[in-house]
Amino acid sequence: MAEGIDVLNDLELARGLFGRMAADLSMILDREIEVQDFRAERTARRVAGEGLVHISFKLGIQVQERSHQGCLLVPLPEAMALAGYMMMLPDDVVAQERARSELEAPFKEALLEIGKFLAGACDTVLRRTLTEHRSTHADGCQGVRADVRPALAYREGDELIVARARARIHEYEPFEMILMLPAPIVG
DSSP states (O other): OHHHHHHHHHHHHHHHHHHHHHHHHHHHHTSOEEEEEEEEEEESSOOOOOSSOEEEEEEEEEETTEEEEEEEEEEHHHHHHHHHHHTTOOHHHHHHHTTOSSOOHHHHHHHHHHHHHHHHHHHHHHHHHOTTEEEEEEEEEEEEOTTOOOOOSOOTTSOEEEEEEEEEETTSOOEEEEEEEEGGGGO
16 A cells, blocks of 8 residues: 555645746746646666667755655657756747757757756745755766666666656657656655
8 A cells, every 4th residue: 555655745745846947937927837647656777868869867855864865757859958048048949959969069059957947846846745854966967878778876776766758848859858866765
């Protein structure tokens, strides 16, 4: 019975985190970001972004005196769109930049800024949800090859909450975002 309760709580946490991330980014980027079709599961293995290079936005999470790390995986074209809108590029330029496979310095800087906003959104939700939560901060970001699990400060076999959502940025096609959080943060 407790496992079912955990999954329900994990799903509610995922909805709150994805919702806050989308709301904060929509406001900052002046473009609508929608999230829906939330799923959450507990697993003892990191998951990979399928079929495309992904950007892993790393999240440093402090609970009591312990540091944990999680991440949000976003496909590269969508991460490029977020970075382009962060740099206030017009829609037609962002559409072209989504096709890039290599990041130039301004895009790298913009992705780091996006990571800070994502961490801030997580911090807000986790502070309201978890009594033992101290802080969440951006731990940088990295490109991850297709079908490869992202690097995390994580011990293989430890339990993770893996949450997924269908997202859409502005007028682009929907895509899957994957959020991985260490299960010990929720107890």
